[in-house]
Amino acid sequence: MGQGVHVQELPGIGKRFDIDLGRAEQRISVVVRKNGSRDLYAFTTTSDEPSAVIELNSDQARKVAAVLTGTFFEA
């Protein structure tokens, strides 16, 4: 799917999207769970321990996504 996005099935949980940002110390993985909530894994080192994990419900995920795509502006 697309270039540099690796999709991994997680049976019973949902799907994981590993996004290749071209740098080993800057990686993002998003887990889309079956109930619609998303886990955002951010890596700022080359380690496998995520630097931060943020759990978003589907509304929150939409909000973040809208800002990221630039379709949503306020002020």
Next chain:
Amino acid sequence: MHAELIGLGAVVLVAGLLARAGRRAGLPTIPFYMLAGILLGPSTPGPVLIEHPDDISVLAALGLVLLLFHLGVEFPAEQVFGGGGRLFAAAGFYIALNVTSGLILGFTLGWGTREAFVVAGAVGISSSAIATKMLIELHRLTNAETPVILGIIVLEDLFLALYLALLSPVLAGSESTGEFVVDLLVSFGFLAVLFVVARYGAAAIGALIGSRENELLAILMVGLVVLVAGASEEFGVSDAIGALMIGLVISRTAVKERAESVVLPLRDVFAAVFFIAFGLSIDVAGLGAVAGAVAVAIAITFVANVAAGMVTARLFGFNQRAAVNIGLTVLGRGEFSLILATLAVTAGLDERIGPFVALYVLVLAVLAPILAANSGYLARLVPGRLLRSRYRYVRAETMSTACTHLDQIKVTTTDVDVCALCAETGDDWVQLRLCLACGYVGCCDDSPNKHTSAHHRATRHAIVESLEPGEGWRYCYVDEILVREPMGSSDSSAG
């Protein structure tokens, strides 16, 4: 009537509050539901909200049916069957090792043959609910071993269907071998019929219950499920297996996703009642007598799980940490163990089974999350050489290593194809390793002189790469762990 409602409402509320407190400490919910049943039941001092588990037997049976039904509905067939032979081998080994050791334990306890089969299943099959929650909460969804863990627990669910089919005739306690064979054939025949329905009749079932309105979908679905479960019981096959199989049928229809979300809250509530009812049936006085057996069972389960984790890690070329994570994440026991114990109690087996499984589940449900969260300590005790021969280099893996020495990598290629020190003395070597800090090339630890390890001890350079053609794995001496290059590294992002 109102007295019954007060008792039921209070016990469910207390169960929910206990579970909520437990969740704050990162513990799974199932043991707390059971605990509420034990504490507020007839066998402990203090308030008795429900005199006898039979008072809520229909609700509890509904809980069991919906638990297994939901398991069937959400069964991710494509994901699992696309998982490849290695996953089946890993899951097969896990199940075989755990169930066999459980069977040996069961026979050693000497409670009887039927009891041994129940003990084997209760000890051998891990809790999908607990394992999945643990992976989410420990933030391990990006780990390399996580899809394998999830694959194993899903295949365990499938195994549960077969085990239930085997258990029904065993529990029926037939007088003669011939009678037993007939029961067994009926049981597996029923399973086969439902498999055929799942394969060819899914569209018809989907049309029968597939209302566009969620209200009607829920009602039609629950009606069908309870009917099939009851009919299975009538055929001499347990209601559990009927519910699971009709779930598998519905998982192949167009309403799968909606069915799953509609039934989920129903399942949660009635499953809690089922766990409470199980707690009510536990005689606390009987716990002491089974404590020794439970301690042995937990030790066996722990060893079998870690061993299965090691084998799985070898199959997939994982490192020590992944091996331990696999073993400890699937350590939790919960709903399936309690279902099997309930079947045993219903069939009138040895009454020690109930307290045994209750205590076993309670202890493991608390122990498993604690052990899994601290798997790193156990990983350090695992000798790397058990896994090293299977290491493969996997590119574009998001991650798989906690090695913190990747910044020391300065050299990644070499033209040297001899171990210089061995060549000087005329010794032979088996394989070559490249030091990624300085470019030193030396012989491996299977070679007589082990020059690369000596180089590490002299220089403290951390990471070496295998120069064996086709291997290329990296190993960190300091962390004693297989190193994988994270996604986005210089040459892995080209694809």
